[in-house]
Amino acid sequence: MSHMRHMCLMKALKLTTEQAIIEAGFAVFSANAGASMADVAKHAGVGRATLHRHHPSRDALLNTLAKTALTELDAVVVQATENATSYMQGLEWALGAILPLANRQLFLATAIFEADAALQEAYAAEDASLLNDIDKAKAEGGFDPNLPTAWIAEAYTHLIYAAWKLVQDGAATPNQAAAFAWRTLLKGNGP
Structure with a gap:
């Protein structure tokens, strides 16, 4: 796989992960304003480390x-x-x-x-x-x-x-x- 194609795939995967985090954030925080980052990560189907790479804090x-x-x-x-x-x-x-x-x-x-x-x-x-x-x-x-x-x-x-x-x-x-x-x-x- 070419380096450029790999970078495009990584970017697409990042956007998909980011969108999952965004949608999870809306769902979780709309239901419970005091929800934790762990709640968002679980709802998004990502690990807490992944969530923190995208958003370092609540x-x-x-x-x-x-x-x-x-x-x-x-x-x-x-x-x-x-x-x-x-x-x-x-x-x-x-x-x-x-x-x-x-x-x-x-x-x-x-x-x-x-x-x-x-x-x-x-x-x-x-x-x-x-x-x-x-x-x-x-x-x-x-x-x-x-x-x-x-x-x-x-x-x-x-x-x-x-x-x-x-x-x-x-x-x-x-x-x-x-x-x-x-x-x-x-x-x-x-x-």
């Missing part, structure tokens, strides 16, 4: 997961909402797009670690963007103007988690769960 792994989550969530929201004609439509479409990645959002909401300054700024920017979009949707007449924007944002976020859980439990398809969440956000649980 905080390093958590920071990588947070950056990955923010990047992935931002990408799906931008793509899903690029043709939206209103803020309400954008929020609805974003909800459906975020649903398959809700474990990323759950991780961001529940993980406990020391985020670096750039990551803290990115969190704050994401929060501010959602609040701004909700304010603009209120101005369009989509939400009750008497409800606090922060309340609507919390409801929106928690309904994404609820919809994701429904899908994970096999009780609804992603499209059904997104429709349930959106209907509940707009009309509550009444008839």
